[in-house]
Amino acid sequence: MAKRKQSKSDSLSTEEKIKVAARKVFLRKGFSATRTRDIAEEAGLNLALLNYYFRSKQKLFEEVMKEKIQTLLQTLIPVLNNPSTSLEEKIDLIVSNYIEVLLANSDLPIFVLNELRKENISFISGIPVQKIFLQSSFVMQLKERRSDINPVHFLVSLLGMTIFPFVAKPILTQTGIVNEKSFQTLMKEREALIPLWMNALLKTKL
Amino acid sequence: MAKRKQSKSDSLSTEEKIKVAARKVFLRKGFSATRTRDIAEEAGLNLALLNYYFRSKQKLFEEVMKEKIQTLLQTLIPVLNNPSTSLEEKIDLIVSNYIEVLLANSDLPIFVLNELRKENISFISGIPVQKIFLQSSFVMQLKERRSDINPVHFLVSLLGMTIFPFVAKPILTQTGIVNEKSFQTLMKEREALIPLWMNALLKTKL
DNA sequence: CTTGATTTTAATCAAATGATTAAAATACTT
DNA sequence: AAGTATTTTAATCATTTGATTAAAATCAAG
Numbered sequence: 001m002a003k004r005k006q007s008k009s010d011s012l013s014t015e016e017k018i019k020v021a022a023r024k025v026f027l028r029k030g031f032s033a034t035r036t037r038d039i040a041e042e043a044g045l046n047l048a049l050l051n052y053y054f055r056s057k058q059k060l061f062e063e064v065m066k067e068k069i070q071t072l073l074q075t076l077i078p079v080l081n082n083p084s085t086s087l088e089e090k091i092d093l094i095v096s097n098y099i100e101v102l103l104a105n106s107d108l109p110i111f112v113l114n115e116l117r118k119e120n121i122s123f124i125s126g127i128p129v130q131k132i133f134l135q136s137s138f139v140m141q142l143k144e145r146r147s148d149i150n151p152v153h154f155l156v157s158l159l160g161m162t163i164f165p166f167v168a169k170p171i172l173t174q175t176g177i178v179n180e181k182s183f184q185t186l187m188k189e190r191e192a193l194i195p196l197w198m199n200a201l202l203k204t205k206l
Numbered sequence: 207m208a209k210r211k212q213s214k215s216d217s218l219s220t221e222e223k224i225k226v227a228a229r230k231v232f233l234r235k236g237f238s239a240t241r242t243r244d245i246a247e248e249a250g251l252n253l254a255l256l257n258y259y260f261r262s263k264q265k266l267f268e269e270v271m272k273e274k275i276q277t278l279l280q281t282l283i284p285v286l287n288n289p290s291t292s293l294e295e296k297i298d299l300i301v302s303n304y305i306e307v308l309l310a311n312s313d314l315p316i317f318v319l320n321e322l323r324k325e326n327i328s329f330i331s332g333i334p335v336q337k338i339f340l341q342s343s344f345v346m347q348l349k350e351r352r353s354d355i356n357p358v359h360f361l362v363s364l365l366g367m368t369i370f371p372f373v374a375k376p377i378l379t380q381t382g383i384v385n386e387k388s389f390q391t392l393m394k395e396r397e398a399l400i401p402l403w404m405n406a407l408l409k410t411k412l
Numbered sequence: 413c414t415t416g417a418t419t420t421t422a423a424t425c426a427a428a429t430g431a432t433t434a435a436a437a438t439a440c441t442t
Numbered sequence: 443a444a445g446t447a448t449t450t451t452a453a454t455c456a457t458t459t460g461a462t463t464a465a466a467a468t469c470a471a472g
Binding site: 028031032033112114117118120121124125127133156159160161164168170174176177186196197201203204206 | 335363
């Protein structure tokens with residue numbers, strides 16, 4: 001089904017051109033607001049090709065979605081599971097990894113979280129994420145340091161401080177609180193600040 | 207145009223029934239995935255009534271959207287501007303207000319933030335939110351306490367810790383990390399924890 | 413080149429969808 | 443009760459949209 005040939009204009013196979021266009025349009029507009037014609041036009045290709053290479057809009061979407069969930073999870077899971085880094089190093093890595101990834105793709109979190117809300121993605125329900133998380137090096141190290149802190153609370157706070165700004169970016173820009181440039185500066189600052197703050201949380205007596 | 211009469215079955219006017227149904231369906235599915243027929247069915251009414259009372263799907267949506275943005279902003283702005291509460295009290299109030307409002311309406315933040323991302327809402331661009339924020343009692347009190355902390359960073363962290371769990375709820379539930387009941391418990395706990403943590407941030411030397 | 417497979421195009425379908433219209437039903441006023 | 447205005451319904455339009463099809467174009471192998 002997949003073809004290897006680069007004889008055409010753009011050095012990308014038709015299939016890849018469709019994927020590239022689909023990523024762009026789906027991420028900007030979401031599944032329902034995206035028309036297959038939008039993707040075809042963005043790719044500079046005939047509409048029928050979408051259904052030739054992928055069976056349907058839904059199938060194409062699922063490929064993009066799966067990819068994006070992977071991106072989000074793989075920025076986190078390997079760090080949580082690495083036993084050879086300290087808790088502080090893990091926090092540093094999670095923050096800097098996410099900020100790097102998301103500065104290049106601000107729409108990613110809200111896209112994934114919003115689409116995930118409408119429909120269960122079997123792919124994700126299949127993974128025993130809860131088990132993985134609770135047995136992770138991250139949780140072990142946290143328990144050792146502060147057995148009284150619920151790891152879910154701690155991680156949610158960390159991700160909230162890191163990812164939430166990207167989710168809130170539309171409201172931050174539209175209210176004039178930040179612009180594209182100052183947002184980037186802000187996030188670079190947070191890369192240093194969040195670890196400091198998470199460290200403060202670690203020292204807080206409940 | 208608006209009618210006052212309650213002689214019909216449900217004690218709600220037709221116009222109100224439509225609004226109630228529209229809130230429910232739009233919030234769950236978003237603008238694009240919502241069909242006017244969904245709303246009519248949810249309201250138990252004829253489709254043509256939507257266009258009779260509201261001019262179009264778009265107009266109906268804008269009314270719901272405006273309402274929801276108001277809900278989100280009014281949970282925050284009055285607290286920020288109240289000069290007779292301390293910074294600590296403001297933090298308490300922001301956290302408890304949002305958690306109360308959002309536990310009753312988990313979809314609200316992601317709905318608003320996602321829709322806001324696609325289209326500029328003139329209503330919000332019109333308000334000089336930036337000015338209001340920078341001159342707020344909250345910012346003044348923060349500056350007095352810690353002139354070295356950027357108020358935007360501080361507020362984003364506060365809202366990130368408070369609101370982000372609701373945005374991430376789909377992924378938390380679908381990965382089995384929480385269920386409906388434990389999510390609620392978690393948020394009740396956060397109501398006490400977040401103020402403690404924000405206090406710790408306030409004491410952190412940069 | 414010729415043949416056969418693969419890829420692409422143009423045209424079209426069928427269903428879904430936002431909106432309208434004209435008529436029927438209901439409520440309100442006198 | 444009659445007459446008028448308001449509300450509701452059923453039927454229908456016109457577009458949009460995801461998908462299909464058959465033919466044309468391109469490519470690959472012998």
